[in-house]
Amino acid sequence: MLAFLVQRVSQALLVMFVISVIAFAIQDGLGDPLQEMVGMSVSSEEREAIREELGLNDSFVVQYLRFAGSAIQGDLGNSYFYSKPALEVIAEHLPATLELVIGASLIIIVLSVPIGVYAAIRPQAWLSKFFMGVSTVGISIPVFLTAIVLIQLFSIGVTVNWFPADTGWGQWLNEFFTTEGGLPSYGRGDDLVHLFGTWESGLFTGEGLAHLVLPCVSLASIMLPLFIRLIRAEMMEVLQSDYIRYARAKGLGAGRINFLHALKNTMLPVITVGGVQLGIMVAYTILTETVFQWPGLGLMFLEAITRSDIPLIVAYLMVVGLIFVVTNTLVDLIYGLVNPTVKLTGKKA
């Protein structure tokens, strides 16, 4: 176990080293951070003086060594825009993103497992076909569009009068498609509960939760179809395996077979994929957070790029790299719990 953790930590360090070098190497391509810091009419000498002060005129190696020197001591530099340590800025934005990812993950778990299992057990039922059809559509719509449609339907609201209002069915259809709106379309709301440190949570108030609904649904919409299909496919395969037939032959109840024996084995690959997807979800938050003005890491990162806020970009990439390593480590640990025959260190059981 210890050897495994040591190995993972050294991997994490390597990943972060590589990321920092790459991030540093591309900074020239990102543009000039000064243009966001000074007005248009500031003279070129003034600009040069600021550039010198920031150390932007030094060579790549000098800049990188300076960065690495303080990074080893836990200081990733100050964000140009926020005028604060980059890590502090990230710590302030992290909770919003985590809550978004948690909310979306909950939606995915709560919906994908029952739907996937149902579709595997009753592949011919019309409801299964319906779910599969919807998930195919869902997987092909970009999150940006999903978000804008959701906002139009549930924040602004639409009035539908496509059908003849003087007939009963027309009236009913019109009302069916007309939405009220009213759900918040941006931000996290004003009613946040301070938990600890920089964590201000929207999970404990009605207003906070209301603000979470649309962003979480949008974010979940990308991964949900994938998981439904994955669980369905795995489950169908497991249901064909010998031990399930044996269990059936033994006369075990369907519930016990499906949910205890089959589901458990179905979940192994799902957890692996889930761990990787969680990392990808952090990347998708960039889009979701931009549409919903969600003050999390994704929005912060996108804005940091438009401002060429290099220290913040580098720090973000390193933190996200760390998140990837940590989630993958956790996935491996959970894997061991679900299936005790899998040994982390690769030794024989």
Added chain:
Amino acid sequence: MKKLLAAFVGSMALASTPVAVAADATKNLKVAYDADPVTLDIHEQLSGGIMQLSHMSFDPLLRWTKDLGFEPRLAESWERVDDNTMRFRLRKGVKFHSGNEFTSADVEFTFDRLKQSQDFKAIFKPFSRVDVIDEYTFDLVTSEPYPLLLNTATYIFPLDSKFYSGQTEDGKDKGAILKHGSSFASDNLSGTGPYTVTERKQGVRVEFERFADYWDIDSPGNVGKIVLTPIKENATRVSALLSGGVDFIAPVPPNDLDRIKRDRNSELVTMSGTRIILFHMNQERVEAFKNPKVRQAIAYAINQEGIAAKIMKGFATPAAQMSPAGYQGHNENLKPRFDVEKAKKLMKEAGYEDGFTITMMAPNNRYVNDDKIAQAAAAMLARINIKVDLKTLPKAQFWPEYDNRAADMMLIGWHADTEDSANFYEFLTFCPDADSGAGQYNAGNYCNPEIDALVEKANVETDLDKRAAMLQDVEQRLYDDAAFLPLHWQDLAWAAKKGVNIEPVLNVMNFPYLGDLVVE
């Protein structure tokens, strides 16, 4: 006497309790701009966002009215003492948010700080000093006669000198202006303005509350609390208004103007703006651009009205000069000169009938539809056989390229900080000179010392009618010479919920005077 004192104390107590404010200013306002102020130090950066903050939490000596006149604010009156001196008399009984009394000393402190600010020192270069006469009188002295003295005085938002003097607990100077890193002034604020900042989370929200002791008791403003949320994404900002999440948004993207007009609960206000969008034709890079006929041909080839109507959706005023209407240099006679036949003829006369190939660069996230404008211009130039190799870049990458003059034609937008024509010429058409900083953004390398001399002369002409005639002459000459290729003035648009009367507090400078905003 005792009674009087008691009454006074009583009224003071009343004024400082929130209850008294609530009686006048009870409305809440949720605002969504595309960005929030980057700092609370109004001398750290000269930008639209900072100017908007300045008008919320500070007051200028005088401010622009809707028709580009002046109205007194902290200065009650002013008179010219001699060619180089203007005497201002200050309003009495004005208090800063900290409770300190506002006096001439604060103006002097502010002026000295402006002279040190990297962003503001250029505007205040013609000024030599502030002479304090007494507590409520001071002289503003320029080194030469300066016709734009009052224009510039709109940038003097007196700071609370006592509040910003001394040292913080960790020994830093409270008055220091820091471009990067946090300073006392970038996190704390004390002005005389209608709103105090009660909470600020950068990039997330800023909360303002009506200042209980605000001096302008005649202001009709009845907004007690403002929450400003930056919403960068255009579609999200518009949705926030349409869904009732916010009461007031700016800017409104051109694509959504109709949507807001159609909405029964919203109101749209648009104005012709003062920001000119233009192309420079680099004479240093392209031999042909040295020939005035080629430049004129290009001016004839571009259909400004078409761009304004089709690409900007009517959200722009076609331009044939830099000075917008209302500026001294605005020359009524200059009209866009779209005529392709004429353009072809000029190309032929110049010996470029077969055309040539040039490169063009434009930003793609700086001005409204900037990349599409460049594409349209490139297509129009193709009709006179000028082949354009166009590259559009995000602004962070565009400006370094601009500084290097990396393409033959480059797009730029310019708003004159002084709200005066001369500022355009100084930055965009003056003969480039690295030492004096003249022509800093003149990517055309156009140089006409005669015109520069005329502008210099206008800059010391205090007879405003004479000065206007000179500047209009400059515009005419630049037009005849086709020194650059003007496209349009970008319009401004704001939108608000019905009942939020934004129209009276808006202006072409895009500094909404939210202190005077009335919400029904």
